[in-house]
Amino acid sequence: MIGVAWSQEDGRGGGAPFYANSFQKMPSAAALTAIGRELFSDPALSASGKISCASCHDPRHSFGPPNDSPVQGGGDGRSFGVRAVPSLKYTQNVPPFTEHFIDDEGDDSADQGPAGGRTWDGRSQSFHDQARLPLFSPFEMANTDASAVIRRIQHARYAAQFRALFGEKVFDDGALAFKGILMALEAYQQSPAEFYPYSSKYDAWLRHESTLSPQELARAGGVQ
Numbered sequence: 673m674i675g676v677a678w679s680q681e682d683g684r685g686g687g688a689p690f691y692a693n694s695f696q697k698m699p700s701a702a703a704l705t706a707i708g709r710e711l712f713s714d715p716a717l718s719a720s721g722k723i724s725c726a727s728c729h730d731p732r733h734s735f736g737p738p739n740d741s742p743v744q745g746g747g748d749g750r751s752f753g754v755r756a757v758p759s760l761k762y763t764q765n766v767p768p769f770t771e772h773f774i775d776d777e778g779d780d781s782a783d784q785g786p787a788g789g790r791t792w793d794g795r796s797q798s799f800h801d802q803a804r805l806p807l808f809s810p811f812e813m814a815n816t817d818a819s820a821v822i823r824r825i826q827h828a829r830y831a832a833q834f835r836a837l838f839g840e841k842v843f844d845d846g847a848l849a850f851k852g853i854l855m856a857l858e859a860y861q862q863s864p865a866e867f868y869p870y871s872s873k874y875d876a877w878l879r880h881e882s883t884l885s886p887q888e889l890a891r892a893g894g895v896q
Contacts, residue, residue: 690800690855694848696839701859703837708860710830711853717824718813720749725806725813725857728757735760735867746812753811755792760861762868769794799858818850825853 699707711717715724723746730738736759737744743753767773769789775782790796796805806812807821815821825831826843835842838852861867874892876882884892 690798690851695852696841697837699837704856704859705863707830707833707837708856708858709863710828710833711825711857712860714828714830716828717807717815717821718746719815719820720747722749723813725803728806728812729760731866746806747810747814751811751814753809758792760867763790764862764868766790768797799861800854803854803857803861819846821853822846822849825849 712725712729715722715727717724728737728744728746729735732738737757742756744757745752767788769786771786773784773787775784786794788794790799790802791805796802807815808817822843825834828834834852838848842852843849873882873884873888877884877892
């Protein structure tokens with residue numbers, strides 16, 4: 673067995689650091705992003721075969737929910753989550769969770785309380801940990817364990833692409849294969865063009881690529 677010592681039941685690492693290179697070959701960032709995009713939009717990764725990551729985090733709706741429902745359906749199609757679905761855009765600079773957040777701008781003595789982390793309660797500390805949660809949630813993709821996810825990918829249209837990226841024997845080690853899945857999803861969710869394009873007129877103004885009208889300048893604070 674090669675790779676990290678992971679439990680296939682929940683996909684958590686218990687051996688080498690997550691980013692340690694334990695694959696036969698290490699794909700480029702562009703290749704990881706491409707396979708991550710496939711995984712993100714594939715409903716076959718769910719137990720029902722009907723729900724993908726993109727079902728709730730729709731790229732056409734700023735990677736947020738595609739409707740105005742307070743919660744989204746998942747699992748067996750009759751289960752609903754208990755929290756509103758957040759957008760995944762512009763989260764690349766979210767700090768780790770802390771119970772005592774001190775802003776480094778302004779009054780650095782003011783304790784602003786709990787802040788940071790991913791998901792509404794901050795329990796995920798990384799993109800790959802956040803990506804793992806919906807795969808097993810009974811209210812979302814409802815897989816029983818990591819082995820179930822891996823089996824689905826072995827039969828996916830991009831299975832050969834996955835092996836080509838991580839090595840032909842990647843599926844021989846379930847822990848290693850699941851690490852590749854999470855790493856690809858993490859890479860995709862850090863794609864600047866899709867998740868943090870900073871494409872507004874205000875962003876262009878900050879880059880000295882656009883001008884603002886007097887009204888817009890007043891709303892922007894008047895200084896650059």
